Amino acid sequence: MIDALEIGDDCLVLSQRLCQWVTRAPTLEEDVALANLALDLLGQARLLLSRAGDEDDLAYLREPAQFRNCLLVEQPNGDFAHTIVRHLLYSDFLFDLYDRHPGDDVAAKGVKEIAYHRDYARLWILRLGLGTDESHRRTTAALEALWPFTGELSQPSPFVLDVLREASLAVPDVAQREGGRRGEHTEHLAPLLAELQVLHRAHPGARW
């Protein structure tokens, strides 16, 4: 069974992170693409958190230590390579999870959306890995920074390893970190939640 709180939190936090690119992405097309990815994840977060309780209370009124998202999704956007590597690693995990639960209605719907996410990330990894010395260097740095958070997800899958091989990128040899599922987060989650929650906390029940 899919843990609605853990995966709902993953989707919510990653969606919020991606929204931080809006109006700042390298090109207009990527701005639109990243906003679309964020929108899909927000939709899935709402469906899953509604299953776990009241979606607004869960999103707006919990403290960082009460969030059950994995550490990977709360990592900062960094440069474009960091954002793409993070998205490859997380969509790889979420695609496999949804794919293993065809009887779950959120998963059955979400798997079709996440297939596009994974493919989007794959195509960018190929372009970045095989692009210029600079793009290769930045993507390698992003992999080294984010690889420690893959163990918590029991990933990557052969899909990711194939993409990296195809993109001439090395699999990093780095120690693993975990703790997000127990509420032990990195220092990056609290500021993100502060931004997400400030309006609702200042004006409870505010509506557009």
Next chain:
Amino acid sequence: MVSLAEARRIADGVPDPELPVLTLGELGVVREVNELADGRFEVVITPTYSGCPALSAIRDDLVHALPGASVRTVLSPPWSTDWITEEGREKLREHGIAPPRRTGAVDLPLSVRCPRCGSPDTELVSRFSSTACKALHRCRACLEPFDHVKEI
């Protein structure tokens, strides 16, 4: 007094808020219309995408079209572009949006035809466009950019 068949026709005929050239029936978003025990109607809809921001507008439009009706959202079976009717596909094309191809059946990646000049010589600019359900393409023949309802 509106009959169940009329209620279905009314619900099917409500325009989609994001693609107003299509009705909710042509888009495949209206799944069922039922008559409840108390005589009111219930419209069952399914979102195109999980995060579809048009869902609340769709709900409001349906209640406006069928006063007193309730609207229930179901996720399963997940919406597919295969549910867009032939008439709906034709309308999309007429309005400069390339309709989706059938999912599953095609192994060869056939190109998306330009909805303006009909040329198959088109390229993908971005898989994501103005709404969650569309991708952005460009025609190499007439050089116009166009939206394509991507297969899902």
